[in-house]
Amino acid sequence: LRITRIAAAAGGLAIASALVLSGCSTGGDTPSGDPTAVITANGSEPQNPLIPANTNETGGGKIIDSIFAGLVYYTADGAPENDVAESITPNDDNTVFTIKIKDGQKFTNGEAVTSSSFVDAWDWAALASNAALNSYFFEDMVGFSYDEDVSLKESGGLVVVDDSTFEIHVKSSLADYPLRLGYSAFYPLPTAFFDDTAAFGENPIGNGPYMLSGEGAWQHNEKIDLVVNPDYNGGRKAQNGGLSIVFYTTQEAAYADLLGGNLDVLDAIPPSALKTFKDELGDRAIDQAAAIFQSFTIPARLPHFSGKEGELRRAAISEAINREEITDVIFDGTRTPAHDFTSPVIDGYSEDVPGSEVLNYNPDDAKAKWAEADAISPWDGEFKIAYNADGGHQEWVDATANSIKNVLGIDASGDPYPTFAEVRTAITDRTIQTAFRTGWQADYPGLFNFLGPIYGTNAGSNDGDYSNPDFDALLKQGSSASDTDEANKYFQQAQEILFKDLPAIPLWYSSVQGGYSEAVDNVAIDWHSVPLYYQITKSE
């Protein structure tokens, strides 16, 4: 297990990158600034109650992450570091993890954080009838079931040893399991939660670097006020006096507030300002890679896209897309052409996985492969890429379709669905008979998270119904490997298979653009595109 070893090295890196990003404008190496100054940051009205197991979108996520502390947290570049955990020890075959938590940890209502705080919270989140949005995080634990109510405590998935020790039992070897434990679904909960979940969702009680400023701190549609939690003593100790997250309905309004001096930190630049924000903000502009992978999926059930013919056609389509030009022209360079199925911010990423040449623009080879496929069975019909018209996708889908059309000389076009809900419904009930847009934002910083849930046989988000036993076997080997480097080796081999089968055509990685006001320093946006609020200092 790498947690402690890597954490020390990565911690140093994180601080270094933070200083680079902040431009060292005050010239100080140590965080300075007014310890009572409140940072204002942009956010959006949480779509769900503020309960860790029910928060799966960024609006609620950045609040939950600020007011709760889990076993581990992630540094700016995604390395896990112990937060509440004293140690996480796997057994020999990575199926049982023994967790010791630090002494003297408290929730902000004074209740002690014990092993039961974790075990009871997870047991609730995993129970089928509670239908928690994040329940799939627990699906690997022994006894977990989507269909009937099984208590993980009773089934042996979670075992409380004593007040500060508990064990996680998983169904099969999972070497990267400790890495997942920083995700919000794994945060502990005080007993107050179980007394009244609805009231808790409105006024959550956590154990993180911040806490709600009081009853009713969540002013719906307007903002939420967080103050420093004096009892928090983990690695994310707040360097400022609090955090006020203002909810915006449009990115434009948030950007205007940054320019107008009403906002300190912004983690999204509106499309209308992408060309100008670097000039307007100077060294206070942020533009960095994000753990977001974009692709379109060609389901295996489409005619012409299975077997040898399918392999050739998928490769031909991939080579017919001029990713460089599209990211430049359509996205102003705010996307980076993909070189694999994961993301450059993830530990273990490589742009030289054998087979990744298929992502290069190569019109001649594309034509040749398409002709070869035509020899097996002649092409008929039209190639369509479905997307939701309410998400700003039209331009790149049209450009991609045009690129395919021009190179291969076939009919290719975008197929818009009015809303996100509609296209997701067609994808999920498998009625869609075209290729469709897919994207993945990492839940935790590991290669497996980009591969297993999407391309594993019968995996939850395997919308294209891809299945390859060799791929599954390599994933399994990677999951049971003894350390992360070895695991990543298997995951890269698994990607070689994906490059051959191309269940989805990788397009590009998103990046995150942001900025901050002159009043603040030490601003860094982390691996999953959220600013590290706790380390921001404010001078005025």
Next chain:
Amino acid sequence: MFGYIVRRVLQIIPVFIGTTLLIYFLVFALPGDPILALFGDKTPNPAVLDHLRAQYHLDEPFFVQYWYYVSGIFQGDFGTSFNGQPVSEQLARAFPITIRLAMLAVLIELVVGITVGLIAGLRKGGIFDASSLVVSLVLISLPIFVIGFAAQFGLAVKLGWFRTTVSQGAPLQDLILPAIVLASVNLAVTLRLTRASVLDTGNQDFVRMAFGKGLPTRRVIPVHILRNSLIPVTTSLAADFGILMVGATVTEGIFNVRGVGGTLFLAIKLHENATVVSFVTVMVILYIIVNLFIDLLYAVLDPRIRYVK
């Protein structure tokens, strides 16, 4: 008069039933599964979906869902949004802000539009008349988001005269800039209407008579000309108020006003049926009340108008 008001108020009942049923059906018929959309690009397990659908009664037929909603209303429960907010609280938060914004905009429109329209009408063909025509034409032909962004960038970001967005609680001084932007679009109509009406009234015999019997101009203009010119303008302003209640979404977005438009937009996106229906219904009722109020105002402005029954 009293009977008239009672009859008009009673009309709200069928309108209420009709609107809720229609809007509820429209949101119900929206294609796509709102529960599925809660999960973003990730595909949830079917069992989890079924649980959640049952929890929000989304697995029931339309009339059962509608019945849950309507019977809830009679017990004072307007339903809850996905994040656990009672819709009644959403209403109580959003409507005062939007009403304040709309009233401020109508006030600006009223003062500026009628003053400028009156002067333009009295000095027909003069330089003031011509330039007010040009300015109002420019304003009416610009889309509201252009005016909004330009005003925000120029007056708030660059000059710092106003706050860039509306801060929490929507204090009146923050609402001035969005109100000016909202007013600017309808200003042209009010202005032209006032001008035409003033011209029309100015040629009437009773005005010539008033001047002829030696009444001072400062009495003729407000009492004889302006008062009689206001009826068409009043109708137009009332309609504007209704439109501002409903159609301020773009301006609210630009200035981050947490009013009706933004809340409704988000609720439609998330298919939050209870929120959408409640908001639209309150809008419709407000619209009816404003129109009733305006109808009554006619009688004040023009004593010749009488309400029968």
